[in-house]
Amino acid sequence: MKKYMPSMPLILVGVIVVLAATLVGVLIFIRNQPPQQRAFEPLVEIKAMEPDSSLWGENFPNQWSTHQKTGTNNVDTTYGGSSAFSWLERDPRQVILFAGYSFSVEYNDDRGHMNALEDVRNTERLNLNPDDPARTPGTCYSCKSSNNPALWDEMGMAEFDKMSFMEIGARIEEPIGCANCHEAGTMRLIVTNPALDEALKAQGRDWTTFTRQEMRTVVCANCHVEYYFKGDGKYLTFPWAKGTNIDQIIAYYDEYDFKDWEYPEAGTPMLKAQHPDYELFTADSTHFKAGVSCSDCHMPYVSEGAAKFSSHDIHSPLLNPEQACGQCHTDSEYAVRRVNLIQEQVATTKQNTEDALIDAINAIKAAAADPNADAELLDQARSLHRKAQFMWDFVSAENSTGFHNPEYALKILAESTNLARQAQMLAAQSVNDASLLKMGTYYQTSEAPTTP
Amino acid sequence: MKKYMPSMPLILVGVIVVLAATLVGVLIFIRNQPPQQRAFEPLVEIKAMEPDSSLWGENFPNQWSTHQKTGTNNVDTTYGGSSAFSWLERDPRQVILFAGYSFSVEYNDDRGHMNALEDVRNTERLNLNPDDPARTPGTCYSCKSSNNPALWDEMGMAEFDKMSFMEIGARIEEPIGCANCHEAGTMRLIVTNPALDEALKAQGRDWTTFTRQEMRTVVCANCHVEYYFKGDGKYLTFPWAKGTNIDQIIAYYDEYDFKDWEYPEAGTPMLKAQHPDYELFTADSTHFKAGVSCSDCHMPYVSEGAAKFSSHDIHSPLLNPEQACGQCHTDSEYAVRRVNLIQEQVATTKQNTEDALIDAINAIKAAAADPNADAELLDQARSLHRKAQFMWDFVSAENSTGFHNPEYALKILAESTNLARQAQMLAAQSVNDASLLKMGTYYQTSEAPTTP
Numbered sequence: 001m002k003k004y005m006p007s008m009p010l011i012l013v014g015v016i017v018v019l020a021a022t023l024v025g026v027l028i029f030i031r032n033q034p035p036q037q038r039a040f041e042p043l044v045e046i047k048a049m050e051p052d053s054s055l056w057g058e059n060f061p062n063q064w065s066t067h068q069k070t071g072t073n074n075v076d077t078t079y080g081g082s083s084a085f086s087w088l089e090r091d092p093r094q095v096i097l098f099a100g101y102s103f104s105v106e107y108n109d110d111r112g113h114m115n116a117l118e119d120v121r122n123t124e125r126l127n128l129n130p131d132d133p134a135r136t137p138g139t140c141y142s143c144k145s146s147n148n149p150a151l152w153d154e155m156g157m158a159e160f161d162k163m164s165f166m167e168i169g170a171r172i173e174e175p176i177g178c179a180n181c182h183e184a185g186t187m188r189l190i191v192t193n194p195a196l197d198e199a200l201k202a203q204g205r206d207w208t209t210f211t212r213q214e215m216r217t218v219v220c221a222n223c224h225v226e227y228y229f230k231g232d233g234k235y236l237t238f239p240w241a242k243g244t245n246i247d248q249i250i251a252y253y254d255e256y257d258f259k260d261w262e263y264p265e266a267g268t269p270m271l272k273a274q275h276p277d278y279e280l281f282t283a284d285s286t287h288f289k290a291g292v293s294c295s296d297c298h299m300p301y302v303s304e305g306a307a308k309f310s311s312h313d314i315h316s317p318l319l320n321p322e323q324a325c326g327q328c329h330t331d332s333e334y335a336v337r338r339v340n341l342i343q344e345q346v347a348t349t350k351q352n353t354e355d356a357l358i359d360a361i362n363a364i365k366a367a368a369a370d371p372n373a374d375a376e377l378l379d380q381a382r383s384l385h386r387k388a389q390f391m392w393d394f395v396s397a398e399n400s401t402g403f404h405n406p407e408y409a410l411k412i413l414a415e416s417t418n419l420a421r422q423a424q425m426l427a428a429q430s431v432n433d434a435s436l437l438k439m440g441t442y443y444q445t446s447e448a449p450t451t452p
Numbered sequence: 453m454k455k456y457m458p459s460m461p462l463i464l465v466g467v468i469v470v471l472a473a474t475l476v477g478v479l480i481f482i483r484n485q486p487p488q489q490r491a492f493e494p495l496v497e498i499k500a501m502e503p504d505s506s507l508w509g510e511n512f513p514n515q516w517s518t519h520q521k522t523g524t525n526n527v528d529t530t531y532g533g534s535s536a537f538s539w540l541e542r543d544p545r546q547v548i549l550f551a552g553y554s555f556s557v558e559y560n561d562d563r564g565h566m567n568a569l570e571d572v573r574n575t576e577r578l579n580l581n582p583d584d585p586a587r588t589p590g591t592c593y594s595c596k597s598s599n600n601p602a603l604w605d606e607m608g609m610a611e612f613d614k615m616s617f618m619e620i621g622a623r624i625e626e627p628i629g630c631a632n633c634h635e636a637g638t639m640r641l642i643v644t645n646p647a648l649d650e651a652l653k654a655q656g657r658d659w660t661t662f663t664r665q666e667m668r669t670v671v672c673a674n675c676h677v678e679y680y681f682k683g684d685g686k687y688l689t690f691p692w693a694k695g696t697n698i699d700q701i702i703a704y705y706d707e708y709d710f711k712d713w714e715y716p717e718a719g720t721p722m723l724k725a726q727h728p729d730y731e732l733f734t735a736d737s738t739h740f741k742a743g744v745s746c747s748d749c750h751m752p753y754v755s756e757g758a759a760k761f762s763s764h765d766i767h768s769p770l771l772n773p774e775q776a777c778g779q780c781h782t783d784s785e786y787a788v789r790r791v792n793l794i795q796e797q798v799a800t801t802k803q804n805t806e807d808a809l810i811d812a813i814n815a816i817k818a819a820a821a822d823p824n825a826d827a828e829l830l831d832q833a834r835s836l837h838r839k840a841q842f843m844w845d846f847v848s849a850e851n852s853t854g855f856h857n858p859e860y861a862l863k864i865l866a867e868s869t870n871l872a873r874q875a876q877m878l879a880a881q882s883v884n885d886a887s888l889l890k891m892g893t894y895y896q897t898s899e900a901p902t903t904p
Contacts, residue, residue: 286790341859413866418869418870418873421874
């Protein structure tokens with residue numbers, strides 16, 4: 001052994017020299033590379049606003065195959081999910097709350113993105129006038145198909161919305177897909193819904209300047225928002241001109257004197273909330289303020305083999321908490337317990353609000369039937385009923401049972417209950433009849449609710 | 453150089469042998485040390501339950517000097533603080549809500565621990581019967597002095613509580629101090645208040661088996677809890693036998709038919725909430741479930757020179773968020789913004805609840821003045837008033853403006869408002885008079901509130 005030892009230090013010096021030279025070489029090589037133009041070389045060139053997601057899928061097989069799971073992977077959670085269960089069966093109070101409106105006929109929970117087109121075509125809500133199918137506007141397709149961006153581009157949204165559901169439906173074949181959120185070629189996230197583009201502009205906001213992380217929330221607002229159909233042209237409009245918090249939205253509707261329907265026998269000009277997920281989440285929720293986007297929880301990064309990509313199987317994070325919550329929360333079981341508790345608190349409070357609303361409705365109906373009712377007090381009662389029910393619906397129709405913004409949701413429900421009780425009291429005052437103050441009328445009546 | 457090289461490998465081997473031998477020696481030395489008995493060698497021996505904190509302070513100068521700061525360091529936050537501001541001036545609704553009870557005469561926010569004794573002796577609440585000072589029970593000293601543990605030990609709590617405030621007061625000299633939470637000698641955290649010991653035992657819980665982290669919350673429950681004075685002996689009692697959530701506490705009081713006072717002209721048997729910080733925080737709040745103790749935020753570890761110790765200058769974490777929140781939250785500014793928003797949401801909701809309660813009170817008073825009122829309906833109204841006001845007070849008297857458990861606080865306020873409105877409606881029904889349904893009566897009346 002000993003005769004080899006003298007050479008060992010020399011070997012070590014040699015190794016160091018070789019390593020240093022290699023490092024310098026690598027650095028020079030990296031520096032001389034051309035700047036990266038594109039993260040991938042596409043197998044298929046995709047034309048602008050291509051409706052066929054399967055073509056995009058050839059370039060992005062992982063995103064496409066996870067997106068396809070939204071067609072079949074429709075699992076429920078405790079308070080929501082995507083199995084298309086009936087809200088009217090699960091909570092029959094809603095049959096009463098939406099009496100006189102199509103949502104009292106059918107109100108099913110939404111299924112995954114790939115089912116959007118099939119579900120909108122099958123809903124009973126659109127078949128209420130079989131003798132006059134033209135009454136249903138084309139606007140109902142706004143958030144159901146990847147054909148929309150190209151059609152909006154071709155004819156303009158005003159024209160799209162003016163057409164009947166049947167007429168424009170003949171040109172729609174694809175469910176929600178890649179073109180609803182991505183720009184072909186660059187794949188960057190974009191606003192495709194002209195209503196969102198206009199609503200942001202009305203607020204002086206330019207989405208083309210947003211960061212990618214901001215866009216990972218804003219693209220969801222292409223659809224997951226409060227909206228209404230404006231005027232005779234049924235022009236898709238987000239009521240955001242005054243801002244996106246609930247008071248600003250109600251002020252907008254009041255100024256415009258808009259109503260979705262009139263509550264039968266009560267005469268209240270009602271508003272139906274859609275799915276204001278974006279508005280509730282961005283109203284200074286803790287996750288939003290921490291810089292978390294919709295996609296961080298609903299489209300977490302997952303691994304398959306050597307690939308890491310954002311899952312496009314969009315659903316409740318409660319179904320994959322290790323991936324969804326675990327990207328930030330080391331203890332995802334703890335996070336799930338928190339969500340469960342918060343949703344239970346919101347669901348219980350929401351139910352109490354519904355009971356208060358039904359009491360108010362019954363009182364207003366009784367007062368409205370009395371020709372001697374004080375018109376001013378009765379109108380005040382209706383005004384509070386309108387506001388209270390929209391506030392409740394803002395939380396109820398939203399897709400998180402309050403979790404997107406727990407404190408704000410509970411504050412809204414507290415105010416809604418207060419207003420509903422006040423509406424009931426004003427109705428009783430309008431006819432000077434304390435017998436209209438019955439409480440828990442939902443539990444006391446076996447009357448069939450009024451439906452159109 | 454070359455002639456030294458042959459010896460280098462030998463030197464390396466030598467170094468390794470020396471290092472290994474040293475390591476073995478150190479391990480043997482450590483193993484043969486006697487087990488550690490005490491983390492420190494005290495300068496002064498402290499006798500059991502020593503009331504004089506300055507003696508303990510000789511052994512623990514950092515803890516003692518920070519504890520002393522609670523005497524002078526009385527700064528306010530947006531919604532609370534420790535400057536002894538008047539709640540009755542800040543929110544005159546409370547003069548009405550506590551009408552007929554001592555809290556409508558004086559209701560000042562609590563100052564720091566070192567002021568507890570001075571403040572209890574100076575409060576107007578105890579001087580309402582100057583001709584009969586014996587009416588004030590000794591129980592009022594329960595949480596004000598480090599003399600208590602020794603006195604409780606000497607005479608038993610029943611005897612302590614039976615004495616008058618003046619009588620037992622002659623033996624009390626020290627404000628809150630070391631002996632209220634620590635065992636002399638070992639310095640371990642202990643339950644010193646017999647009422648807490650009994651309340652835990654009634655739940656089948658043995659605090660001597662709790663971990664140190666659990667005790668860093670439980671010692672605060674020596675005082676920061678809901679309690680009442682039971683029976684003629686004014687025996688200090690925590691209403692926890694059914695559990696510590698608000699429904700369980702109300703059920704306890706209802707079963708015991710306890711009332712703190714009767715609301716004048718309304719006849720409602722009222723409950724005054726104390727400061728249920730422990731109950732609200734431990735009702736599955738997010739921080740509690742994450743394993744955070746009261747001390748983690750209110751007594752954060754701080755450094756002075758080479759010493760690291762838990763600050764005993766206990767106050768709102770909003771006054772030192774870098775230390776208080778920063779131990780877990782990397783962005784303490786973000787955490788403060790969250791607290792501010794949540795407290796604003798709770799404070800606004802709480803105010804709406806107060807307005808609903810005042811409307812209910814005015815309606816019940818009017819109904820109670822009517823000899824023809826339906827007694828059963830009126831009693832139902834009183835029952836809901838009692839429950840609604842205690843729920844409101846549970847959040848209002850608690851020391852965090854809801855932050856200790858935001859969702860639970862907002863859920864409680866939503867229910868309280870609903871019950872208050874129902875109480876008003878029942879009162880109107882009891883006299884079949886819809887004119888009792890006036891809303892916002894707080895803003896409409898210039899009447900001086902009733903005080904005893």
